[in-house]
Amino acid sequence: MKTLPKPVLLALLTVYLVWGSTYLAIRFALLSFPPFLLMGTRFLVAGTVLYLWLALRGNPAPNLRQWRDGAVVGVLLLGGGMGLTAVAQQYVSSGMTAVFIAAAPLMFALWAGLFGDWPGPREWTGIVIGFGGAALLAGGGEFRAQPAGVLALAGAVTCWTFGSVLSQKKLALAPGAMGFASEMLAGGAFLVVAGWLQGERLGASFDSRALLAWGYLVTAGSLAAFSAYMYLLSKVKPALASSYAYVNPVIAVLLGVGLAGETLGARELLSMAIILGSVILLTTAKATPKNTNASAAASAASSTT
Template identity: 65%
Template sequence: MSRLPRSVLIALLTVYIVWGSTYFAIHVALTAFPPFLLMGTRFLMAGGLLFAWQKFRGTANPSWREWRDGGVVGVLMLGGGMGLTAVAQQSISSGLTAVFIACSPMILSFCVGLFGDWPNRREWTGIVIGFAGAVLLSLGGEFSARPAGIISLLGAILCWDIGSVLSQRKLKMAPGAMGFASEMLLGGVFLTMVGFLSGEKFTAPITMNAMFAWSYLVVAGSLLAFTAYMYLLSAVPPALAGSYAYVNPVIAVALGVMLGGEQVAAREILAMTIILGSVFILTTARSKQKNHV
């Protein structure tokens, strides 16, 4: 990690730690929020706050094309990626979810490879080792799912990875944070519309815990971690940017031990060691950080 630029290191740690903790936050928020409205209102608030901050700093509005491209990325990554994941979590076990999400760096690297930037041998090694570690870590969980849950999760991963690649290789969003704001705003609008059109309603009371979880998702999960991930896509190889899929379950397990008093078996310790080894391989796979901006 010490070989990485400080900005990249901070972004990686933000994505690792924050998104590793959002598993629990989403679970708590879903006790009061329906899935699409949970994600839609979350990103509407985060995008609105970021947009207002950028306007306060005097940043110019995005052009029509930048709004359009931001909307495409927002619909794919947030509408498809986040929305379908929330739907899938209602009918697929956490163990199987972890295995599917661990496929994301492979799919992301393959999509980038179609644009001529294939991972090198060391990166493929890190990807495979990280996937193996994620599978080993999830073996203690229940592997159950409904067909609709599997389809939703596969669709979520494809939408997220395709949107990630297009945001850097094909589409032109507004520069910097204004581009992230437009993406979250339009993605949030799409998710909220889907929620209302599908008949979602707030049937359960919004408890203090659910409201706190929603607020955490807005500030930490969206404003901090999502912005950090978008930066990583432009600053490091895709295999390293996608390594959160391996590390997030490790963070979730560690938080369970520290905050929930859970026990860790030897198999889980081995799995976490393998995953951290894969991250070391990915961070040292290229001598120079690639910049795709």
């Protein structure tokens, strides 16, 4: 960990801890919010707040090309990645979902390799070990799936990883946090429209726990963690940026132990040790310089995390 710059370490910890806790927050938010409108409104509100805050501070608005590229990334990550995951969860078990999400770093590596940035041996080792640990952790649950759910999960992981690598390699996003705001606005709007087309509607009354969870998802899950994730994509290799897929289930399990009275068995303890080993490998792998609009991104993103 000592080899990582402090802003990168802070962003990693934000993504690990906050996204790991959103599993529980989403469970409570779904008491009053349908899936697509839950995801769409949280990012639409977060993107609006971030955009207005930056505009008041004098940050220039994205130009037309930057809006277009931000919309491409936002729709792929939020619309495709999160939207298709919401669809898949109607047809597959949580164990199957966890395994597919744990495969994200492998797909990250393949997409990045196609753009000429293959992981090194240490990173490949960390990716494979991390996938094994996450699969072992999920192995205690039930594995069932309908074909539609498997296709939706595969599409979700493909959209999320491809959009993430595109944001690194090809697209001209607005500098810093303004780029993050454009992605959240576009992706959130896409999810809200998709929810309405699916027939989703908000009820007249809301459970207080659901409202608190929704507020947490807006502030911590979207404003802090999503911005931290996009910052990581601008600063580190894909293998390290995607390591959240291994750590988040561990955080979720620990929260379940602490808040819901769940217990840890030998399988869970072993899988956590394996995942910790993979993260150590990934965080200590030799970094390579990244070519992005990074100096503006660094200060803006670190301020949002």
